Amino acid sequence: MNAPLLELRAITTELEIQGRHWPVVRDLSLTIDEGEVVGLVGESGSGKSMTARTILRLLPPKARVSGHVLLDGVDLTALPKKDLQQVRARRISMIFQDPRAHIDPLWTSGDHLMEGLRVNGGLSRSDARAKALELLADVGIVDGARVLRAYPGALSGGMLQRVMIAGALAANPELLIADEPTTALDVTIQAEIIAIFDALRRERKLAMLFITHDLELASALCDRVLVMYAGRIMEEQATAALFASPLHPYTAGLLEARPVLDERQERLTVIPGRPPTPVETPPGCPFHPRCSFVQEACLTGPPPLRRVEADGYSACLRSTQIRDQLRPKFGTGHA
Amino acid sequence: MAAAPVPALHRRRFLPRASAPAVTVAAGAVIVLLVLVAIFAPLLAPYDPNQINLSDTLASPSWAHPLGTVSSGRDIHSRLIFGSRTSLLGPLLVVGISVAVGVPLGLLGGYRGGLVDGFLARVWDVLFAFPPLLLAIVIVAAFGAGFWTSTIAIAIIYIPLLARVVRGVVLVERERAYVDACKVQGFSGYRVSMRHVLPNVSPTIVAQSTLNFGYALLDLAGLAFLGLGVQPPTSDWGQMLTDGRQALISHHYSEVLAASVAIAVTVVAFNLVGDWLGDRGGKTR
Amino acid sequence: MPETGTGLLSVQELDKTFRVRTAAFSRNRAEVHAVRQLSFDVAAGEALGIVGESGSGKTTVARMLVGLEPPTAGRVVFEGNELSGRPKRGERRQRGRLMQIVFQDPYTSLDPRQSIRRVLDEVQSFHFSRSSAERQTRTGELLDAVGLGDKEARALPRELSGGQRQRAAIARALAAEPKVLILDEAVSALDVSIQAQILNLLGDLRREFRLTYILISHDLAVIRQVADHVLVMYRGRTVEVGLVEAILSAPLHPYTQRLLESVPRPGMSLARRAAVLEEEDAGCLFRQRCPSAFARCVVEPELIAAGGSHFTRCWLADANEPVPGYRDRDRSEGVI
Numbered sequence: 001m002n003a004p005l006l007e008l009r010a011i012t013t014e015l016e017i018q019g020r021h022w023p024v025v026r027d028l029s030l031t032i033d034e035g036e037v038v039g040l041v042g043e044s045g046s047g048k049s050m051t052a053r054t055i056l057r058l059l060p061p062k063a064r065v066s067g068h069v070l071l072d073g074v075d076l077t078a079l080p081k082k083d084l085q086q087v088r089a090r091r092i093s094m095i096f097q098d099p100r101a102h103i104d105p106l107w108t109s110g111d112h113l114m115e116g117l118r119v120n121g122g123l124s125r126s127d128a129r130a131k132a133l134e135l136l137a138d139v140g141i142v143d144g145a146r147v148l149r150a151y152p153g154a155l156s157g158g159m160l161q162r163v164m165i166a167g168a169l170a171a172n173p174e175l176l177i178a179d180e181p182t183t184a185l186d187v188t189i190q191a192e193i194i195a196i197f198d199a200l201r202r203e204r205k206l207a208m209l210f211i212t213h214d215l216e217l218a219s220a221l222c223d224r225v226l227v228m229y230a231g232r233i234m235e236e237q238a239t240a241a242l243f244a245s246p247l248h249p250y251t252a253g254l255l256e257a258r259p260v261l262d263e264r265q266e267r268l269t270v271i272p273g274r275p276p277t278p279v280e281t282p283p284g285c286p287f288h289p290r291c292s293f294v295q296e297a298c299l300t301g302p303p304p305l306r307r308v309e310a311d312g313y314s315a316c317l318r319s320t321q322i323r324d325q326l327r328p329k330f331g332t333g334h335a
Numbered sequence: 336m337a338a339a340p341v342p343a344l345h346r347r348r349f350l351p352r353a354s355a356p357a358v359t360v361a362a363g364a365v366i367v368l369l370v371l372v373a374i375f376a377p378l379l380a381p382y383d384p385n386q387i388n389l390s391d392t393l394a395s396p397s398w399a400h401p402l403g404t405v406s407s408g409r410d411i412h413s414r415l416i417f418g419s420r421t422s423l424l425g426p427l428l429v430v431g432i433s434v435a436v437g438v439p440l441g442l443l444g445g446y447r448g449g450l451v452d453g454f455l456a457r458v459w460d461v462l463f464a465f466p467p468l469l470l471a472i473v474i475v476a477a478f479g480a481g482f483w484t485s486t487i488a489i490a491i492i493y494i495p496l497l498a499r500v501v502r503g504v505v506l507v508e509r510e511r512a513y514v515d516a517c518k519v520q521g522f523s524g525y526r527v528s529m530r531h532v533l534p535n536v537s538p539t540i541v542a543q544s545t546l547n548f549g550y551a552l553l554d555l556a557g558l559a560f561l562g563l564g565v566q567p568p569t570s571d572w573g574q575m576l577t578d579g580r581q582a583l584i585s586h587h588y589s590e591v592l593a594a595s596v597a598i599a600v601t602v603v604a605f606n607l608v609g610d611w612l613g614d615r616g617g618k619t620r
Numbered sequence: 621m622p623e624t625g626t627g628l629l630s631v632q633e634l635d636k637t638f639r640v641r642t643a644a645f646s647r648n649r650a651e652v653h654a655v656r657q658l659s660f661d662v663a664a665g666e667a668l669g670i671v672g673e674s675g676s677g678k679t680t681v682a683r684m685l686v687g688l689e690p691p692t693a694g695r696v697v698f699e700g701n702e703l704s705g706r707p708k709r710g711e712r713r714q715r716g717r718l719m720q721i722v723f724q725d726p727y728t729s730l731d732p733r734q735s736i737r738r739v740l741d742e743v744q745s746f747h748f749s750r751s752s753a754e755r756q757t758r759t760g761e762l763l764d765a766v767g768l769g770d771k772e773a774r775a776l777p778r779e780l781s782g783g784q785r786q787r788a789a790i791a792r793a794l795a796a797e798p799k800v801l802i803l804d805e806a807v808s809a810l811d812v813s814i815q816a817q818i819l820n821l822l823g824d825l826r827r828e829f830r831l832t833y834i835l836i837s838h839d840l841a842v843i844r845q846v847a848d849h850v851l852v853m854y855r856g857r858t859v860e861v862g863l864v865e866a867i868l869s870a871p872l873h874p875y876t877q878r879l880l881e882s883v884p885r886p887g888m889s890l891a892r893r894a895a896v897l898e899e900e901d902a903g904c905l906f907r908q909r910c911p912s913a914f915a916r917c918v919v920e921p922e923l924i925a926a927g928g929s930h931f932t933r934c935w936l937a938d939a940n941e942p943v944p945g946y947r948d949r950d951r952s953e954g955v956i
Contacts, residue, residue: 043811043812043813044782044811139895140892140893140894140895141894141895142894142895143897146897147897157674158895159895159897162895186673186674186838187673187838187839187840187879187882187883188673188878188879188882189673190882190884191881191882191884191888191890192892192893192895194884194890195890195891195892195893196892198890199890199892213811213812214812214884215812216883216884216885216886217884219884219885219886219887220884220885220886220887220888220890221890239886240886240887243886253813254812254813257812257813257815257816258812258815258816258841259816259819259841259842259844259845260841260844261840261841261844261868261880261883262844263844264844264845264846264864265845267820267823268816268819268820268845269816270813270816270817270820271813271816272817274781274783274811274813274814275811275813290813511728511729512723512724512725512728512729513728513729513730513731513732515683515688515721515723516721516723516729516730516789516792516793517731518687518688518712519686519687519688519715519716519719519720519721520713520716520720520743520746520747520796521712521713521714521715521716521717521746521747522712522746523709523712526746530742531731531734534733535731535732535733
């Protein structure tokens with residue numbers, strides 16, 4: 001087997017909150033292979049965005065990171081700033097939730113797209129323009145010439161996110177990190193953007209770390225899904241397996257809590273309480289205060305992520321019991 | 336609406352923003368001390384500040400007169416202590432008047448918008464069109480120099496300044512969903528603005544007024560220096576500057592120096608506390 | 621057209637145009653037609669879902685209903701009485717007793733300086749002549765109903781979580797004892813695990829207080845969980861309306877179909893579509909994005925009856941239409 005494209009090894013990221021350092025990502029390991037789309041799913045404050053930002057070192061001042069980020073075997077945490085800048089410019093691109101906050105309103109989308117192509121790619125003005133039109137076509141913008149002339153204020157959120165994706169593709173990166181890229185968009189536009197990601201994976205073999213709070217959205221696109229809670233990975237499985245047979249009570253709870261289209265449920269099954277902030281994270285398994293499967297051993301220390309299935313990992317001490325107990329419920333295909 | 340440039344008189348700031356709370360605490364202590372001095376001036380001052388002693392004029396600092404005496408033999412130390420009364424009372428009145436008039440008008444314009452706001456904005460534009468000191472001089476010239484006219488003149492300048500700041504924060508606040516929720520309940524505009532919007536913009540008002548206190552003290556001292564404010568023999572720091580000016584020629588600096596230091600320390604203290612209040616106001620959500 | 625004029629609340633030909641600057645500092649104003657001749661009826665005890673995307677006008681509808689925004693044209697009739705578009709002082713208080721609203725953002729919808737206990741007291745003393753003891757009792761009942769404890773009731777909003785704030789906002793709305801509760805994306809900003817708690821709460825409150833809901837959401841699953849009828853809006857226009865089961869199981873309008881296809885789920889079909897830069901204001905408003913558009917679509921249809929309370933604004937539902945219905949057409953048109 002080849003080495004993975006990206007590997008995070010035992011990453012712990014601490015941020016300063018009210019004068020003290022608190023871990024927001026705890027002992028997190030993950031791998032992304034070439035051409036693979038990995039979903040990182042969690043509720044607000046679960047540490048999913050901080051994981052992404054740790055990879056590119058886009059962290060707030062005073063943040064502390066331990067562990068290793070390996071891109072093709074090269075440790076990014078040890079890289080000098082200048083070399084990391086090269087990685088950001090050429091090998092790993094990132095797009096964000098709110099495209100409007102990440103684009104200069106006084107630049108046309110053409111200025112935005114062509115700057116990267118001319119500076120990093122060394123293209124002439126006319127070559128850059130041709131390439132920009134090509135990139136726009138890749139993201140489903142047929143009338144590229146008009147979009148190149150437009151200022152961000154004149155474009156819809158969906159159109160702007162397409163432009164941002166085109167910009168992210170300009171350097172022909174190996175990995176795209178997408179942090180809630182469709183959360184601010186309409187459902188129909190979200191589906192269109194997801195379709196673009198799907199095509200990029202198939203046509204360009206682009207690997208992707210797809211971060212979202214929406215488990216169903218991750219399932220629509222990702223090969224593999226990691227569920228995060230309070231800075232830790234709770235469960236990792238291939239998408240279909242995760243939906244058919246969740247191994248962690250938190251995942252099961254998330255799946256059950258969502259209303260479904262087919263019928264009105266008498267009552268939704270809820271997870272009691274709320275996700276903890278980094279400051280409130282309890283000792284032991286961070287999910288234990290909200291868990292209906294809790295037992296004494298859950299309080300002693302955070303359970304490690306263990307292999308439960310051939311390709312399924314769970315950080316729950318009672319994974320097999322939970323799997324067997326819940327399988328009849330989910331096995332029929334929840335969605 | 337295009338914001339008219341705020342006249343330079345109101346934009347002065349003598350120190351960078353307070354970063355360490357220790358500095359703010361010290362500034363606060365200075366203010367408390369000044370207020371105590373003003374209140375207990377008769378107990379603290381060794382002499383009657385107006386007592387003329389022609390046998391001991393322009394004395395250098397000594398045990399009897401720690402800061403020396405002026406050309407009429409009055410004790411500078413005592414005049415400084417008593418001067419704190421008018422020098423603090425004036426700005427206090429300016430701030431009080433500007434809050435009493437400027438806050439309701441700013442709230443009205445910002446919350447109601449429309450024609451009312453348009454009319455008020457034009458009034459402020461007209462007032463801002465005059466150089467502030469010139470405006471004060473005109474008012475004083477018309478009604479005669481003195482503590483009250485100069486104080487009211489400066490207060491008139493500070494009303495639009497505060498009203499504009501209030502209007503600005505109210506414009507932001509009224510867009511918040513809780514204001515809509517109040518309107519949906521059927522609360523009157525008066526109730527929403529007085530009971531919900533005003534408490535939420537009050538930290539800004541307090542911070543701005545604290546800064547204004549320092550600026551007003553400077554402005555009043557300026558008028559007194561020009562002979563348009565407090566009239567001799569009443570003790571006042573600004574008036575001490577005028578009085579001490581002649582003595583400078585004969586190298587007697589202590590009166591001017593004492594008044595300058597008192598003014599500067601007071602203004603800096605109010606600036607520091609005002610800035611800190613302003614910063615904190617933005618963080619309370 | 622669906623019948624109007626009956627029921628608790630009747631909205632008739634409601635229209636709203638905004639004039640907006642075309643660019644910063646520009647003197648040019650463009651007219652944005654946010655809501656176009658919207659009509660619907662809500663019966664007492666019913667839950668109507670209004671679904672649509674950004675720019676569909678659904679939030680503008682909510683704001684017009686509660687009197688925050690005057691309609692450009694049209695009428696809102698409550699129990700047979702027309703409500704004013706620009707309510708005066710006394711009318712606003714009356715309206716507050718009829719309809720209340722819960723907003724999307726739990727972080728700006730509560731007064732930062734008031735505990736929920738104080739808010740509930742103020743709302744009650746504004747609407748009712750109750751003694752202080754009576755108000756306190758009622759406050760306790762309201763807090764119980766929304767599941768807030770004494771500690772949360774005394775806290776300032778910044779000390780509460782998003783879910784707790786939304787419970788507080790619901791309690792504030794219920795304190796006026798309204799007949800209709802409008803929920804404007806009230807669960808959209810919440811985490812999934814919290815969203816389920818609030819959806820269950822809304823179900824309980826509807827029974828307990830015999831409330832009529834108007835639920836505004838972009839999330840079809842949320843609509844399914846709460847609403848009996850659903851009205852689908854696109855660019856200010858009703859494109860489909862009917863029972864929620866009927867519309868979600870057999871949608872007739874191509875936009876409703878697109879909405880349903882777009883709901884994320886494992887194994888959903890991921891069809892790439894060309895981006896539509898601008899949509900025209902004449903004819904069917906969806907036609908630039910519609911895979912089934914044909915010549916007749918340059919004229920916008922009225923709402924066409926499709927059996928029972930189901931109506932759709934699409935020529936394909938017209939019985940006299942010679943073009944085959946959408947089900948038989950090649951759906952891959954418009955897909956790239």
